[in-house]
Amino acid sequence: MKINDKAKMALSWMEEIRTNVLPVVKEGQFLGFLSDDLIYTLNTPEMHVGEFEFDSPACFVYQDKHIYDVIKVASEYGLNMVAVIDRENQYMGVVTMEDAIGAFADTLSIQSHGAVVVLSMFMTDYSLFEIARIVETENAKILSSFISNDPLDDSKIKLTLKLDQTELRHIKATLERFGYKIIDHYQEEAGVSEEQDRIGNLLRFLDI
Template sequence: MQAYEFINNLIPPLKVNDKAKMALSWMEEIRTNILPVVKDGSFLGFLSDELIYTLNNPDMRIGDFEFDSPTCFVYLDKHIYDVIKTASENGVNMVAVVDRENQYLGVVTMEDAIGAFADTLSIQSHGAVVILSMFMTDYSLFEIARIIETENAKILSSFISNDPLDDSKIKLTLKLDKSELRHIKATLERFGYKIIDHYQEEAGVSEEKDRIGNLLRFLDI
């Protein structure tokens, strides 16, 4: 799950001597609004179609533009989580990947990163999602897993985030290998755990649509 594994080789880097009109042509062809800019193998930042249209000079050299997000890069061996975090911090839909000598290797798009992130959360696996709210001091995945396993279920993946209902608590999202939650919910509540939401699979929902929907629920987007 390292960044270099998800480099999208279909997205070309712009060079400083390229022209703005070529950048727009490439953006239209690959359906993106930004492209990375590279000089002598070093990543300089991203150029957006918005800036090109604003300056309205199709023959302008790429090197004469001001680039966005020059720090929007990760090292090749960083986890895919770091790619998503970096993209979120910079507000862009792709992240440059460089080696330890800061030489540009390519970019990872958010579409590819989120797909990889979904796989790590077992989102494609059949089962339900349950979300708990608790104080961090009460958090023990071992204990929660033990309780869930008494109902012949297992935790496929877990995700911790801040509880939007209480700043002093965390929200624990669990993907389980069972679709039926009634007995699991009752057992968790009997042990004092507060369930703030849950999602069960519905028959007839396409796998691709369900995969994206479940991912957005995981990320609270």
């Protein structure tokens, strides 16, 4: 949106693209986001966009940043889109959370066939090289990994692994034989659409 546009135009665009916020730009500079809540609260559809107080002017990433940064910033500000600017602070566009999740899923091999196994351990016991060596003894490979805090024990980490095998029985047994604690696992299900499978696998992988 430009500052000379009217609020009623902003609402029309929000409805058309199904969002509750729009970025506001002045002379190529990102100013922040205008929300539909603010427009409805003031109840002045003829008001120009530039007359509003914008939200989250720091909700942006530089164009050379990784998709991790987009998701991190969106989470911090609670918005479904993040502005993108170049190193001269010129506005380039926005990345929606839908686009970010799709890109994030690709980086984690989410669409690849296989299963997910979740381990709990102390950080001092974490060695991806050692775990990969154990997994490979069962003719499997780790496609991607993800570390987060163990919700059951603050002193431990939770290691989520995406494997290239759908059968986990022997892999789980071998990991447990080497002293690793398995707290969860997910195996592929048949008959799920590609889009459902993509989203479901990502949410299971991130344990959201």
